[in-house]
Amino acid sequence: MRCTARFRQRWRDFTTLAADLVFETDAEGRFSFVAPEAPLGWSAEALLGRPGRDLLAMPKPDPFLLHGAARGLRAWLRRPDGGTACLSLSLAPLHDSAGRFVGLRGSGRDITAEVAEAEAQAAALRRAEALQSLVGRVRREVLAPRMLTATLEAMQGALGCAGAAVLEWPEGGGPVAIHRHGAEPRPLLAGLAPRPSLDAPAFLDGPGGECLALVPQQPQGVPQGGRPQALLAWRDAGQRDFDADDRHMLAALSDFLFVVLGNQALQQRLECQARTDALTGLLNRRAFLEDLGRRLRRQAQDPLRAGRAEGALLFLDLDNFKPINDRLGHEAGDAALVSVAGLLRELVRPTDMAARLGGDEFALWLEDADAAGAAGRAAAVCAAAARLDHRLGKGVPPITFSIGGAIRQPGTAETPEALLARADAAMYDAKRGGRDAWVLAAPDEPPRRLAS
Template sequence: MSQSGIASDVAAASLQFAPDLLVPVFPGPAALLDGQGQILLANDAARPLLDALGQGLLPALAAAIDTALDQGGARQERADVPGPRGGAAVQVTLLPVGGAASRQDRRLLLLGRDATLERNLIQALMQSRQLFKDLVTCSTDFAWETKADGRLGFVSPRGALGFTARELEGRPARELMAADSPETPAPSLLPFEAQQPLDDVEIFLVRKDGSVGCFEVSCLPVRDAAGAWGGARGVARDVTDARARVDALRRAHKQLNTLANTDGLTGLLNRRAFLEELDKRLVRHRRNRLRGTLIYFDLDNFKKVNDVHGHQAGDEVLKGVAVAVRKTLRVVDLASRIGGDEFLVWLEETGRESAESIAARLHEAARELDREYGAPGFPLGFSIGIVFSCLAAAEGAEGLIARADEAMYTAKKGGKGRSFIAPLPDDEAVK
């Protein structure tokens, strides 16, 4: 009910009941004052209000009483009465009664209504709005809202991306997006035009200085009472630095993983990593009835390279072997330097013909290395042992390597610079 409506109702009641009869039965604070503002009559509910008034704690109400007695008109004023838990709020109506022309003869009826709940609700709303404003203002994020035409209708007061809020308001939000690229991919659903709620969508925006930043955006669509889409609103959090740190950690982890799994000189897999991966391959091959080939080879007369040309030349030879192996193998194959001048190669799903072809290429690579680093009378070459994985028996990586090592020494005993292919049982003959 409006204040004027309350005053009218109270006025009507005062005409039907004498003030001295109304005050004791009134459901809220009620009192009758004389022309000097002195209390003639009051109910118990009015005592806290009148005590605060007498102590000078309600100057606005005191001024309203003085004006009502002077001018004779009805007045309304809210009084906040001190007390526990924030005290009480009272909506006070002041009604002159008796029709006296002078203040000395005038009487004033004071009637109150508890308005504490209304006051608390309004304060809570104001505090909530202020809390939201403070959080948005002091955070590194920015809040925004777009209209149905895709233009920004609101941006946090502090602005964003190096722009002031005024510079951004009215600007098409799409203009802030970085060009779509592998480094700055655009999301499939643009938050500024969201038709549904979106959480933590990663987008790349262009700052005023031209730099590109990465932001995580959460948003909601804005719809009218009829359900028609009218834009979107949300918050954006600058995660550029955090993303850079994560990328750096990923690169560092990748580097550490590489160091842990590869030979430091050649970049091929080390023995441990090769064994782990080979065991996995063997399990899969047996399950799918597939065969693979393991090649074990070492360098003949490698010690002479170190003796004649020095250890640096020896390192260059080992690196050259790694280069030759990479050129020879497919992506699915594996290669490892397992120590010194010994190497392992795993060929996925291969037979005798492929194994012989690879061995021939390795021998050719060895001849090229010999021309550059070989010692007179001691040709640089490879002794190569070749074995095929078993299908009938469960054989692990260590067992397969042991057979390949034996095949390699068989080749070396045959005169070095040779290959030897170990046979399988008749029922597992390799074509």
């Protein structure tokens, strides 16, 4: 008997060492045996006679009502402190001598930590795959605006959002969406702070019960004096909140998004620098001719405009500019060129173009102007030269303009260079005529070589 008792105690010890819950149930699923003394924090004695379903965190499926064997069956059980534990259960049915089912015998191992670790690894893998997919998609785009669109679109899909937008706060105003994808964000903006001081992501309720995630641009990413920006992502009312996995994803995706935005801003600055004259801020020669070429091609392809003379090019050369450089130095000459550029900006319409072609040569494209309109504008520019006197300072010789104009020839495929050559030739006619004057090239005058 003593050997039998020791044998039973040994197997009881082995079983309780290998399992966090050992039990038997009757045919109704009630506990008839429980070990160890405090499984999952419960008193073993208090569990006797209770249905196993009382411990289930989710009522279905109920493993305590199974009639067959099972291994590795997962079930979430409640702890007395309100927490839960995931157990991997192994079950074996019990039968009486007649073969009738009379209950279950089982053991369970607490695998809560293992499940949490596996879920964390799976979440990290999902985030990595989503980021890899997003980066791959963005890399296939060449232009920065398309990269930004691809980023927002991929972000919306990865997070299951109704929409995503980049918000910016102008000085003294509420937020505006400067880029977006998906649903319209404007109904959500009224409830956001006029000038946020976010230093961490915020998760808010929208006016209609939407789930909002607002992720600010990191301070080191905001240019000095720049406007604060943030990523806004949202889910419609009734959808789930942003959980911990979503928040990790948002942090990673927002970092990537603001890198794309920074690259877009850099690309825009570089494009601006490549297209503008560094001194005056006007278009440079290359950009002016490229833009003019596009306008001429559109006019030639438009059947309503192709046969009409629409558009005039004015070529301006400054009179008395060389004495300014020779007597007062290049700084005074640069100041004079900047003053001329400012005057030309005042004289052009939004549809016109102004450029510095090089040195003291400037050009204006007057959209939709005919010969009469071009003559009137050229005369106005010559007259406006008198307004430069108070800008140039004392001791600076007065500046006047010699202007040559050329009207777009209807029914021809005249290039920007040919149009500029005709205007340049007319400008030299104005020079030879005494300066401070304007001359329009004759409509049938052939293009002449540009003067050096």
